[in-house]
Amino acid sequence: MGTWAEDKYRLLALYDGLFSTGMKHKWDQRVYIDLYSGAGFSRIRGTNTVLKASPMIALTVTDLFDKYVFCEEEPELMSALKARATRLAPEANAVFISGSCDTEVEQICTAIPRGSSDNHVLSLCVVDPFDFGIKFETLRRISSALVDFVVLLAIGMDANRNYANYVEGNSTKIDEALGNRQWRERWKDKATQRSRFREFLANEFSRSMQSLGYLTTPLHQMKQVRSVDRNLPLYYLALFSRHEMAFKLWDQVLKYSTDQRALWD
Ligand SMILES: C[S@@+](CC[C@H](N)C(=O)[O-])C[C@H]1O[C@@H](n2cnc3c(N)ncnc32)[C@H](O)[C@@H]1O
Structure with a gap:
């Protein structure tokens, strides 16, 4: 991972914390799902810095989620994650699914507790692939729960x-x-320059999520992360929710990251 990954982890930590604490008394069960888990920790390239990656960030929030579902394709990374999770958060109720999140989506869906009128379940699913290799169909299947x-x-x-x-x-x-x-x-219709392709795809992804009943996530509500050395756009970190409440929390994340940038620059 490059140093830009630090931004990602900072934002994830903030949102996981706001979500798990903020939703604690509003829902009977809060579930954390990580589709591309990795091994739990991440070394920043060219340094000795090792940071908590998405699974460990979620396992160390102040108010633990009621259930964790981790999926990872690489068996060695999965074994490392299991060992680390058990050591760091032995009290967490965690399920580990080895394999591709796309082929194992049925198992992932089964691991999410079913909500009912007397058991309100809200899940947070983190989707953190290396590239734009997400399969929308997988998210569509998972979104049949409240996620x-x-x-x-x-x-x-x-x-x-x-x-x-x-x-x-x-x-x-x-x-x-x-x-x-x-x-x-x-x-084709847009006839815009190639340099706008990234923005176009981000908006298209938001449009696809809308087809599942999610609120529109406009570009300005996505956090754009750029490479530290060459200032190239690398990715957007975006929230998709069916509820305004989630965006109130997300706004705090965006505000925090803008304030932090102002301090660093
Ligand atoms: C960018 S890393 C993210 C790791 C972690 N979320 C973090 O915070 O650093 C992506 C991880 O997803 C795994 N992976 C790639 N394709 C996958 C798939 N289809 N299903 C599950 N895991 C996958 C890779 O082995 C890798 O560990």
């Missing part, structure tokens, strides 16, 4: 490097990430 998503839209470098392949070639990667092929027509 807020924090998604890392890693379209910065990927969209630039592979633009020709995505737009004119045979790649179906973006079709799968957005869950439709109509984006191609909309992009």
Whole structure:
């Protein structure tokens, strides 16, 4: 991970904390789901700095979630995560699902407690892939429960490097990430410059989430993270929720990160 990952972890830590504490008395069960878990800790490239990554951040919030569901494709990373989670938060109720979140989505859905009129369940699902390799179908299946998503839209470098392949070639990667092929027509109609492709895809993703009943997440409510050394846009971190309340918490995260930037710059 590059030093930009520190921004991601800071924002995730803040949101996980606000969510788990803020929703504690409003819901019977709060569930944390991590689709691309990794091994739990992350070393910042070229340094000796090791940071808590998304699973460990979630396992060390002040008010633990009532249940954790972790999915990771690489078996060695999963074993490391299990060992670390058990050591760091032995009291947490955690389920570990080994394999791709796309092929194991049924198991993931089964692990989310069913909500009812006397058992209100709210989940927070963190989606943190290396690139824009998300499968919208997976999120659609998970969204049949009451789930807020924090998604890392890693379209910065990927969209630039592979633009020709995505737009004119045979790649179906973006079709799968957005869950439709109509984006191609909309992009053609727009006749905008290639440099706006990233923003276009982020807006398209928000549009796809709207089709599942989520509120619109406009671009200005997404946190854009840039590489520290070359100041290149790398990704957007975006919240998707069906409820205004979640955006109130998210606004605090955005405000905090803007204030912090002002302090660092
Ligand atoms: C960018 S890392 C994120 C790790 C972690 N969330 C963090 O905070 O650093 C992505 C992780 O997802 C795993 N992965 C990639 N594709 C996956 C898939 N389809 N399902 C589950 N895990 C996947 C990779 O092995 C890697 O550990």
